Amino acid sequence: MQHDSVETAGELLIILRHAPHGSSWLREGLDAALVAAAFGRQVTLLFCGEGVTALVAEQTAGPLGQKGTQPTLEMLAMYDIDTLLVDQQALDERGLTAADLLLPVRPLAPPQLAAALAAHPLVLNF
Amino acid sequence: MILHTLNRSPTESRVYRQALAAMGPDDRLLLIEDGVQGALPSLVRHFGELEGRLFALREDLEARGLAGRCAAEVLVVDADGFVALTEEADKTVSWF
């Protein structure tokens, strides 16, 4: 995915800032990404803050059978959503590295975060 | 140039840090709803480097009794000014 520089990125940037399970923000943000991709839009995901925990491996369904988001994340490639950006600082704060995550990601420092927002015509923040 | 809106006080939520980290050098920040508390002189330092690019919504300040307590460096706009800011920006991103 070397061709996916932030500067030449897609039409829609979806920022995911919430952890799985605690609220529906992550799931509803991912739903928006999948729908956009299904309609042929080029989608980039940016995981910020608590959103980086969405990518931690070995998540499960909730005790009542609440669906987690891991199965959705595993479908992203099928939808051609392969530009996954993460906020490096959010990883650092949680003692995580890119190697701890389910999917290959590109960590970004703050100037690159701003560039990612600027490069996409539409930004939705969840 | 992007207009960012923020509806949380810096004392209540750290989301303002995410907003600041995602802002480019020309981007603007508009404080709305509970976010207008960030316009108080004792809290405005959280937005330190935004001189001239930090706005607060007058109606939300007034409704909270804070209109007369706003820091001098914060640019106060009304609803019409809010719309004007969205016209001037390429896009608007909300932080909450």
Place this chain on the structure above:
Amino acid sequence: MRYALLVQGGPYSHQAAHSALRFAEAAIARGHHLETVFFYHDGVYNAARLAAPPQDEPHLVDGFRSLHEAHGTQLKVCIAAGLRRGLLDEREAARHGKQGHSLEAPFELTGLGQLIDAGLSHDRLITFSP
């Protein structure tokens, strides 16, 4: 300019819907065309047909409805977010075997693709979240 609003906050529990309506008025007053209001997350509750706020409070459902009546604004409610939260029009109520319905025109249940379309085809999309 053509504007779309995305409302994600539920009515009365948070200021988001009030802020969105206030912005809508101001945008229209400046000559813009408010084409779409899309309701997602808890914002779908703003379409609740049976909302009965006290008479001395702003009626949010009526507020959005009058945007449609006066300016032709389309009021689109995410169907997936709506059904989960009990917002069903007559057709969906029948399909799910429910008595009564909780959402009616001019609000319409639509897919999330309509949000993406509005975001990319309108000049501006402004989000109001809880």
